[in-house]
Amino acid sequence: MAAAPDLRFPSIDGLRAFEAALRLGSFERAADELAITASAVSKRVASLEDLLATPLLQRGGKALQPTAAGKEYLAQVKAALGLLAAMPLHQRPAQRLQRVRVTTPPTFARQILVPRLERFTTAHPDIELELLLSIPYLDSAGHETDVEVRAADAGQGRLLLDDRVLPVAAPALIQRLPPLRRPADLAHAPLLRTPLEPWTPWLRAAGLDWPEPSTGPKLVDLGLTLEAAVSGQGVALARPTLARHWLDTGTLRPLFAVSSPAANPYVLLPYDERGPAGVFAAWLQAECARAQADAAEWLSDLT
Numbered sequence: 001m002a003a004a005p006d007l008r009f010p011s012i013d014g015l016r017a018f019e020a021a022l023r024l025g026s027f028e029r030a031a032d033e034l035a036i037t038a039s040a041v042s043k044r045v046a047s048l049e050d051l052l053a054t055p056l057l058q059r060g061g062k063a064l065q066p067t068a069a070g071k072e073y074l075a076q077v078k079a080a081l082g083l084l085a086a087m088p089l090h091q092r093p094a095q096r097l098q099r100v101r102v103t104t105p106p107t108f109a110r111q112i113l114v115p116r117l118e119r120f121t122t123a124h125p126d127i128e129l130e131l132l133l134s135i136p137y138l139d140s141a142g143h144e145t146d147v148e149v150r151a152a153d154a155g156q157g158r159l160l161l162d163d164r165v166l167p168v169a170a171p172a173l174i175q176r177l178p179p180l181r182r183p184a185d186l187a188h189a190p191l192l193r194t195p196l197e198p199w200t201p202w203l204r205a206a207g208l209d210w211p212e213p214s215t216g217p218k219l220v221d222l223g224l225t226l227e228a229a230v231s232g233q234g235v236a237l238a239r240p241t242l243a244r245h246w247l248d249t250g251t252l253r254p255l256f257a258v259s260s261p262a263a264n265p266y267v268l269l270p271y272d273e274r275g276p277a278g279v280f281a282a283w284l285q286a287e288c289a290r291a292q293a294d295a296a297e298w299l300s301d302l303t
Contacts, residue, residue, distance in 0.1 A: 017044035025063035097128045098276040104149040107223035111242045127276045146277040148269040157267035160288040163239040164259040168252040173232040190234035193218045194225045197237045205260040240295040257303045
């Protein structure tokens with residue numbers, strides 16, 4: 001009965017060791033190029049010879065030389081290694097990467113997520129993030145997403161940032177206005193409006209029974225509201241987690257220590273806790289917890 005054919009395949013490491021040893025003339029030089037020991041190169045070539053059941057190298061001279069079979073096999077090995085080296089770069093890593101699509105509101109992306117992204121990509125190089133922006137009050141159901149952050153009622157998902165808000169203004173505006181010594185002095189100030197952060201809860205926390213402001217531009221984005229405040233257009237209700245850069249540089253200044261809970265905190269909608277989406281979501285929750293603790297300390301120092 002005929003012996004069964006050997007169906008094992010040569011390893012890439014064995015082929016590379018064989019080609020390098022012949023091209024460079026010694027196991028030592030091949031070892032330097034491959035960053036392994038000369039003994040390892042010799043063993044890989046020997047394993048290849050055992051698999052093929054034929055010697056490939058003449059080992060007696062000053063430089064390694066191929067046998068007749070080795071010379072013929074070398075041509076095939078070079079062709080195979082050349083094909084592997086020519087494989088498009090976008091195909092090789094993509095086979096190992098796991099993609100996670102993340103949808104967030106614009107301001108959360110710019111102020112919370114993007115500045116911290118390098119820490120995630122460094123820790124998880126095998127996960128590729130694709131960031132998409134959601135627009136408040138517009139239907140974004142067309143996005144196929146793995147992880148979604150939304151500014152909404154805390155009951156709609158897992159709470160990410162339990163923010164508080166307080167009035168802030170640019171130094172130039174503060175100088176133009178009558179002195180702002182107590183919350184009631186805001187009667188002389190333009191109040192920036194956004195449906196994402198109504199003034200009424202803060203006004204009540206400050207002991208003011210004023211109605212919601214009804215004049216001036218309405219900005220349907222927290223980031224745009226902060227930008228309007230930076231340019232001196234009015235007083236904004238700010239979350240320290242989002243406005244921290246401007247507060248630290250003095251571009252925006254807190255007017256009073258009175259704060260109130262954010263009307264629409266950032267929440268994480270339900271997601272698949274298994275796999276890369278769960279890895280990213282857990283990382284994001286930890287980063288938000290640190291941001292919230294930092295903001296709480298800042299507010300404590302303010303009082």
